[in-house]
Amino acid sequence: MDILAGFRDPALCRGMIEKITAEADKPFRFMEVCGTHTVAIFQSGLHSLLPKEIVHISGPGCPVCVTHESEVAAFLDLASMPDVIVVTFGDLMRVPGPKSRTLKTAQAEGGRVEVVYAPNEALNIAQANPKAKVVFLAVGFETTAPTIAATVKMARQQGIDNFYALCFHKLVPPALRVLLADPETAVDGFLLPGHVSAVIGLEPYQFMATEYNAPAVVAGFEPLDILEGLHQLLAMRREGRPKIMNCYRRVVTAEGNPKARAMMYEVFEPCDALWRGIGLIPGSGLRFTKEYEAFDAVKALGLVITEQKPLPGCRCGDVLKGKMRPDQCPLFKTACTPATPVGPCMVSTEGSCAAYFKYRLEG
Amino acid sequence: MANAKIQGKILLDYGSGGRASHRLVNELFLAHFNNPFLAAMNDAALLDIKGPVAVSTDSFTVDPIFFPGGDIGSLAVHGTVNDVAMLGARPLYLTCGFIIEEGLDFEVLERIVVSMAAAAKEAGVVIVAGDTKVVNKGAADKIFINTTGIGEVITTPPPSGHRAAVGDAILLTGSMGDHGLAVLAQREQLSFSTQVKSDAASLNRLVERLMLEVGDIHVLRDPTRGGLGTTLNEIAAQSGVALLVEEDKIPVSAAVAAGCSFLGLDPLYLANEGKFICILPEEKALAALAVLRSDPLGVQACRVGEVTAPAGTGTVGRAGQVVMKTRLGGHRLLNMLEGEQLPRIC
Numbered sequence: 225m226d227i228l229a230g231f232r233d234p235a236l237c238r239g240m241i242e243k244i245t246a247e248a249d250k251p252f253r254f255m256e257v258c259g260t261h262t263v264a265i266f267q268s269g270l271h272s273l274l275p276k277e278i279v280h281i282s283g284p285g286c287p288v289c290v291t292h293e294s295e296v297a298a299f300l301d302l303a304s305m306p307d308v309i310v311v312t313f314g315d316l317m318r319v320p321g322p323k324s325r326t327l328k329t330a331q332a333e334g335g336r337v338e339v340v341y342a343p344n345e346a347l348n349i350a351q352a353n354p355k356a357k358v359v360f361l362a363v364g365f366e367t368t369a370p371t372i373a374a375t376v377k378m379a380r381q382q383g384i385d386n387f388y389a390l391c392f393h394k395l396v397p398p399a400l401r402v403l404l405a406d407p408e409t410a411v412d413g414f415l416l417p418g419h420v421s422a423v424i425g426l427e428p429y430q431f432m433a434t435e436y437n438a439p440a441v442v443a444g445f446e447p448l449d450i451l452e453g454l455h456q457l458l459a460m461r462r463e464g465r466p467k468i469m470n471c472y473r474r475v476v477t478a479e480g481n482p483k484a485r486a487m488m489y490e491v492f493e494p495c496d497a498l499w500r501g502i503g504l505i506p507g508s509g510l511r512f513t514k515e516y517e518a519f520d521a522v523k524a525l526g527l528v529i530t531e532q533k534p535l536p537g538c539r540c541g542d543v544l545k546g547k548m549r550p551d552q553c554p555l556f557k558t559a560c561t562p563a564t565p566v567g568p569c570m571v572s573t574e575g576s577c578a579a580y581f582k583y584r585l586e587g
Numbered sequence: 588m589a590n591a592k593i594q595g596k597i598l599l600d601y602g603s604g605g606r607a608s609h610r611l612v613n614e615l616f617l618a619h620f621n622n623p624f625l626a627a628m629n630d631a632a633l634l635d636i637k638g639p640v641a642v643s644t645d646s647f648t649v650d651p652i653f654f655p656g657g658d659i660g661s662l663a664v665h666g667t668v669n670d671v672a673m674l675g676a677r678p679l680y681l682t683c684g685f686i687i688e689e690g691l692d693f694e695v696l697e698r699i700v701v702s703m704a705a706a707a708k709e710a711g712v713v714i715v716a717g718d719t720k721v722v723n724k725g726a727a728d729k730i731f732i733n734t735t736g737i738g739e740v741i742t743t744p745p746p747s748g749h750r751a752a753v754g755d756a757i758l759l760t761g762s763m764g765d766h767g768l769a770v771l772a773q774r775e776q777l778s779f780s781t782q783v784k785s786d787a788a789s790l791n792r793l794v795e796r797l798m799l800e801v802g803d804i805h806v807l808r809d810p811t812r813g814g815l816g817t818t819l820n821e822i823a824a825q826s827g828v829a830l831l832v833e834e835d836k837i838p839v840s841a842a843v844a845a846g847c848s849f850l851g852l853d854p855l856y857l858a859n860e861g862k863f864i865c866i867l868p869e870e871k872a873l874a875a876l877a878v879l880r881s882d883p884l885g886v887q888a889c890r891v892g893e894v895t896a897p898a899g900t901g902t903v904g905r906a907g908q909v910v911m912k913t914r915l916g917g918h919r920l921l922n923m924l925e926g927e928q929l930p931r932i933c
Contacts, residue, residue, distance in 0.1 A: 273915060
């Protein structure tokens with residue numbers, strides 16, 4: 225028995241769509257801040273079923289998409305270094321860097337790049353290649369940071385001294401603050417990321433309601449989860465009482481996962497970070513703590529992260545901040561396609577431009 | 588079955604053309620493939636074929652070489668037999684070329700050859716020519732096999748990707764994604780690997796029955812690399828039509844659905860090696876389904892959609908587009924991917 229079947233039930237979903245349609249008496253702009261939501265909304269066909277008053281905007285919720293140009297250049301440099309094996313999740317393989325180079329091209333040029341499904345596989349690679357420096361590309365949000373912290377701890381326990389991580393982790397709440405402070409973004413309500421919330425809980429989002437009057441709902445990834453989230457957002461607007469609601473109780477608790485956070489903050493600590501298309505956001509990144517800095521690839525390999533300018537004409541920032549729909553970007557489907565990506569939003573599985581290209585029917 | 592004379596590892600000598608090569612040919616390939624064409628030991632096989640001929644070639648580099656439901660040897664037969672069959676042809680002959688990495692265990696090679704021989708026998712095809720090269724360690728990954736298939740075309744005009752016509756029904760013979768996920772799970776040693784099995788099988792006998800008992804088949808395609816999504820897009824583009832498929836009609840096993848959900852993969856872009864798409868006039872669809880379902884390779888056969896006139900408005904795609912009606916009743920594109928699917932970060 226598939227316990228999730230009920231959350232995909234077409235009749236239940238249709239009923240909820242009817243409710244939302246009846247309640248959406250004026251335009252409501254909602255932003256989802258998680259790439260998995262972006263894909264779910266398109267893949268399930270919800271995008272084509274919501275009434276036109278409900279305007280769907282994708283936020284900076286795809287970790288690959290918000291990886292800064294300077295960070296992309298740094299990991300591409302790393303992949304060309306002799307005696308280095310870069311270990312990564314598959315999503316980063318096609319992300320374009322300077323001169324349109326990617327990890328795929330670095331691999332074709334002789335660089336050693338291994339795609340893994342779980343970060344601890346990097347430790348096996350490190351043990352199998354004792355003469356190489358094995359660097360895991362730690363890109364992701366609060367969801368992935370604890371598992372990478374656990375991998376670093378495991379490396380220390382097992383005495384693996386040729387394993388490092390290039391830590392470009394990002395934290396979601398500081399980016400939400402930037403969006404809310406920007407009057408041009410104009411979002412009426414937020415769908416908060418389910419997986420990130422499972423780690424951080426609800427507390428870090430409270431400022432959205434208290435300081436910015438923005439309603440927000442933590443939602444799961446099945447169609448009914450998303451529809452329930454939208455329904456609650458509309459209800460909060462109608463009642464004029466914005467708050468942070470948890471509609472994903474089967475996975476998320478108000479306090480989140482303290483063990484995962486403790487693991488994460490034993491190995492990493494918050495720092496300022498660059499976000500692609502947005503710029504520097506204070507306290508929005510993670511770096512190694514003093515105790516674990518021996519695992520920091522930047523320090524151990526003497527990597528220099530140099531400032532990279534965005535490509536001229538690239539509007540990824542406006543797309544990531546919800547100021548522009550992907551198909552409104554002048555480069556969409558012209559200069560920027562999955563074959564000739566200008567930005568990562570076009571190649572990441574969870575990128576909004578990729579979702580528009582792959583799933584959206586025109587006309 | 589085991590051969591006493593050749594043991595241990597395959598050495599470069601076995602591809603040298605000298606005595607070692609002859610021993611390999613005689614004791615392994617001739618012994619298992621066992622037919623008069625090969626036994627003649629000429630530089631080429633003499634074949635007698637009349638009428639239009641279907642030819643297809645494919646190279647097999649699958650990693651791992653043994654996977655649940657098959658191996659590189661049986662796959663090299665099924666894959667090429669199926670490509671020939673998709674032209675509505677009766678596959679008769681195969682050739683095979685082996686590129687073997689020095690150091691491969693002879694026992695492994697023999698298992699592969701035995702598996703090829705069994706697959707060829709089951710499909711009713713004869714392996715009439717072959718070649719073996721042994722390359723330095725690292726120059727190939729264990730073993731690569733190329734097969735070329737030759738078959739006689741049994742209907743005119745033969746099915747073709749250009750012939751999807753507005754109003755045709757789109758049939759699918761079974762569940763999607765089994766082969767692709769089985770190989771991936773075995774390669775990555777994923778925990779659910781035991782639950783998913785490759786569907787690799789030769790489809791030629793089922794195709795022949797369909798051609799002879801139903802007829803008027805416009806398109807036959809096996810959705811191998813790139814999966815159903817890619818193959819449907821190819822057909823839509825070749826025929827200049829729009830296709831409409833219904834998500835809830837496309838069979839996907841529970842194990843494949845769960846594995847894909849875990850890895851962030853879409854089963855509609857995973858390879859299949861024992862299924863095909865059949866596009867034919869709507870009025871023939873029921874008869875075709877009856878034939879397909881009467882065979883073990885087509886028990887799950889179903890109608891998954893239809894060919895529509897291109898419009899590019901509302902829920903109808905433009906020429907070359909595939910539109911999917913989702914389980915919820917929404918519509919979206921089922922687009923072609925740029926490259927292989929990549930597992931996501933979270």
